Amino acid sequence: MIVGIPKGLLYYKYNPFLFTFFTELGANVVVSEDTNKHILDLGVKHCVDEACLPIKIFHGHVASIKNKCELMVIPRVMQLEKNEYICPKFCGLPEMVLNSIAGMPPAITEPIYAFSKNSLYKWAKTAGKYVTSDIFKIRHAFKYAYEVQSKHRTGINNNEHDIKIALVGHPYNVYDNFSNMNLTAKLDKLGISVETMEFTNDFLINMEINNLYKRPFWTYARENYGFALNAVKEKRFDGIIYISSFNCGTDSIIIELIKDKIGNFPLLILKVDEHTGEAGIDTRIEAFSDMLERRTQHESNIPTNG
Ligand code: SF4
Incomplete structure (x- = not known):
């Protein structure tokens, strides 16, 4: 067989x-x-x-x-x-x-x-x-x-660079390097380390969920929201990249909920489908990387999140 x-x-x-x-x-x-x-x-x-x-x-x-x-x-x-x-x-x-x-x-x-x-x-x-x-x-x-x-353990957690982002998204967007256009490797070249949700304790993820008026009943929606919200509080993260797919119903809600809560914490949303051009993704992550670099160099000027 x-x-x-x-x-x-x-x-x-x-x-x-x-x-x-x-x-x-x-x-x-x-x-x-x-x-x-x-x-x-x-x-x-x-x-x-x-x-x-x-x-x-x-x-x-x-x-x-x-x-x-x-x-x-x-x-x-x-x-x-x-x-x-x-x-x-x-x-x-x-x-x-x-x-x-x-x-x-x-x-x-x-x-x-x-x-x-x-x-x-x-x-x-x-x-x-x-x-x-x-x-x-x-x-x-x-x-x-x-x-x-x-x-078996999945997850990315590299610490080679001074700047680090929380990479949020469904596992098939985070780990399929063809559909995410080798995002982790691109970030590495730009001097950005990456950490995924597997390295955040479930307790911390669920604590963020408890602040929502209703618990999401989609597993990855809950995890992505909890991880992103917790990342804002963790000193080790300078920003969040959310990799998502066009037409994803759960992501469209969760991304809005995240945006609503994180104030001015840097967030880049990358939405991909079969028409997404790699050059466009490159430009956006380069611009995000420049912004993170400027922020870390002038940290004292950053207003606190509201
Ligand atoms: S709609 Fe969203 S959650 Fe559903 S399979 Fe597609 S990417 Fe995954």
């Missing part, structure tokens, strides 16, 4: 689990390439126009390996935390893909509730049966994959 895993959306966070689970079941696993121009073009061709860039890119990854596998994993990620969801597009992802791309192999589309080991095991039991009927093998593969995933 050859199982295909598309390298899109939450692959960046949860690939060790998926890869280990199917490999331990005895399947051969085919993972699509890193996102590139060909994959983007395939995604744009196969996906509806209105979708955000990460969803289009996911379609491209699927299309790129559909003829190389006998079973495709299309993760319908419903929940990572109790009482929270990801985004409606995740809930309907399998339907979008299966109705848009012709000639698909059978797909695993069962909903994933990953807020606890037990809830995730329910998915593993159903998904594992596509590969083997041996329930002991499935249980072993799940336990091992869960253990491997628990040891």
